[in-house]
Amino acid sequence: MTAYSNYTDTELAALLKDGDHQAYTVIYDKYKFLLYAHAYKKLQDREDARDAVQEVFVTFWNKRGNINAQSNLAGYLYTALRNTILNLIARKEVRTRYTDAMAAHYTSDYEPTDHGIRSQQLAALIDREIAALPAKMQEVFVLSRKAYLSRKEISMQLGISEATVDRQIANALKLLRARLTLVAYLLVFFNI
């Protein structure tokens, strides 16, 4: 267990934005099973699903500078994966299986919705899919929820807003990271 895996998604996203490799690895390890399970469900093809998930993670690193740390990471990754999968589907030569399903969806239960409702639906879907993972692969999400709770507790006990807690954590992390860079350098020097 590393210190990094105790970080919340917001903290990890902030570290990633600065090009932190370990933050990337922790995010990858956390979401890889969930995103693959989702991609496989939608595409029903192992190779396509692998390609889609791989593309999402590679782009995620390459565009790390543009990632908004305040937004939710799970939602961001799911949306990126959805767009990748839809593009993959739209580029297929034979796509009757998708157009048939669309026609069925249109006639049976399609109601236009606004953006807010759509993201609530997405959040609910993510929760359901986490719950459907094998128990071992759910653990990371349970852990980070605990971290989230403790942050809430901090905010209640200190009577400050969670945003303030977030900011203070971010500041502390920044300081710690600056020191750790020095430390890593020293470790190499002293061959500790």
Place this chain on the structure above:
Amino acid sequence: MAAMERPDFDELLEKYRKGECTPQELDFIESWYLQYQQDAEPLSQAELEDEVASITESIAQKMPIVADQPPVFRRLRLPIGIAASILVILGIGYLRSPERQKDQSVAQQAELSISPGRQAASLTLANGKKIFLSDQQTGKVVQGAGVTITKTSNGELIYDIKGTKNKASGFNTLATTNGETYRVRLPDGSMVWLNAASSLKYPVSFQHSAERVVQLSGEAYFEISKDRKHPFIVRSREQQVEVLGTHFNINAYHDEPDILTTLLEGSIRLRPERGIARILKPGQQAKLANGDLKILEADPRTATAWKDGHFRFRNESLQSVMRKISRWYNVEVIFQKGLPEDTYSGAVTRHSDIRQVLDIMEGSNNIHFTIKERRIIVSK
């Protein structure tokens, strides 16, 4: 939001592909996507693990996933706060220690000369074992199930597959860091020159597959042995190149804006991740920039000069030239503001001290280089 008219769904997907959907149409597609296949049977834990392991392997080829090699401070079992405090204290001790004075003078001496890259690389075997080839004596590097890997006296790596029913399987990865270059002869006889900060992943044996597939990150020059029945395929960032037997160079560094594929002999088919595959003729160069593929006439000598030990530039921007220098001399380059937007042409050996290379550039242009440790500062 009003409901849309019943669309032609095939046309709808086409519009989606082109990014031409209206908000209503996007809403429909997203709503369809959310419920589509939601009740599908999930994969088992073992299947998920298998699939994800193979994604990890291919991502690790092009990405900085550090899981395999934790940095030093990650190995400490102390809570990170305590570890940091101890080390910050150590650090203060270090800053005040007399040895540091000595280190600084060593660093100052290092300023005087930054030597060029060398022939070195690391080889990661199928079982995860890593071998540093520069430290290796000439001779057998590895001998295992059906395969012998030898290092020749001129530093080339050679694969020898024994027997037809051999058990050689899995992948090897040959990787160079900044300032390293290496050459390998693959089991099918093809030669690959790997430039600095690059890696090549290939199967230990090609015997049991219809295609000879390798994965490149960075830059390499290929001389592929002819085998029409088993096309040779190079996968790299955003494209794949299919080959029947030929000589070509691929420059697919992640920090370069364009991916350049230059053909010297034979013919290759270049398949970008998006868009249509194109055939290249000798003397042509494919330039893939932001998914846009262009075929240009090019001077192959410029593209492959690195493998013969030269830098060769032709109307190249300062930034592009300096990226090459930084990879080979393992230096960081800092550009100051207001530099002239000249382009550079010319050739110089890669085997000299960095100062000689920079002097040549200074001599012909209104530009100045300052070397500070492993940093090159470019100013007017």
